[in-house]
Amino acid sequence: MKTTLTRALFASCALAFAMGGASAEELKLSHQWSTSDIRHQVAQMVADEVEAADVDLSIRIYPSGSLFSANEQYNPLSRGRLDMTVLPLSYAGGQRPAYNLTLMPGLVKNHDHGARLSDSPFMDELEAIMAEDDVMVLVHGYLAGGFGAKDNCITKPDDVKGLQMRAAGKAFEQMLAGAGASIASMPSSEVYSAMQTGVLDAVNTSSSSFVSYRLYEQLGCYTPAGDVALWFMYQPVLMNKSTFEGLNEEQQAALLAAAEKAEAFYLEGAKKADADSAQVFEDAGVEIGKMTEEDFAAWRELAKGTSYKAFVEETPNGQQLLDAALAVE
DSSP: HHHHHHHHHHHHHHHIIIIIIIEEEEEEEEEESOOOOOHHHHHHHHHHHHHHSSSSEEEEEOOOSSSSOOGSSHHHHHHHSSSSSOOGGGGTTOOGGGGGGGSTTTTOSSSSHHHHHHHHHHHHHHHHHHHHTTTTEEOOOEEEEEEEESSSSOSOOOOOOOTTTESSSSHHHHHHHHHOEEEOOOOOGHHHHHTTTTSSSSEEEHHHHHTTTTGGOSSEEEEEESSSSSSEEEEOOOEEEHHHHSHHHHHHHHHHHHHHHHHHHHHHHHHHHHHEEEEEEEEHHHHEOOOOOHHHHHHHHHHHHHHHHHHHHSTTTTHHHHHHHOOOO
């Protein structure tokens, strides 16, 4: 009798579980930034919108490299050990050389141009490569950067001749060397002390790094991203493709709706980050430089013979990819 009752209770619990007692599916999202960073805010918006959709799906975010380090996000994502990440795609350029085109001088003029690139045949080609690695884009987004120097403003190639510089990314190092600068490679976290000790004369990095590392204390002039800028880096929210396809229709729809809202926020937030950085430097008494369309054209011409040339030589189908990117007005 006791055994029969136990079996009945077990069967009843199993039925209740099958009818909806299961907990929501949880996705893991990893990134390298602090919770105050815009890239975390984009991820958090996706998570909040999915939670509000009430489709038995949640997203747990692991910020500040607490799950995987900065350069170890793409492989776990492609192998299904990680569900989502916010990642500068060029970090995976070692595995996929085509991705190096997403941190290329002069390829993107401004944030609106970056948005057009994200919705173009060029991006279709990159997404086809990602799909081969079981990766898909959930939220597109570019972040911009600028130049800073201890003395004169940097707006055109002639301005860097003879300077000791730190550049953000291999392609920028190639271009700046072509303009006559000497390159010192180092993480952005070391730029302040290098400026302070005279190791560096100038730097090229993201708007957020200029502010977060207090470079306004060391620079005489800052040329921020404005209507025209040279440094743009594609940093999307990526997702494991099989994980997405394994969700039910309601969950997929909730994710895509959240992504659409987050993408619009990302675009406006990126523009604001540039403007905010300029204001911080101006308030600190630093001169503000401005790049013109003519300056931009001169940099791009230099990049064609340095960075672009190297990319084409080192990348399968490189010329076709570069042409597709340059075709976007």
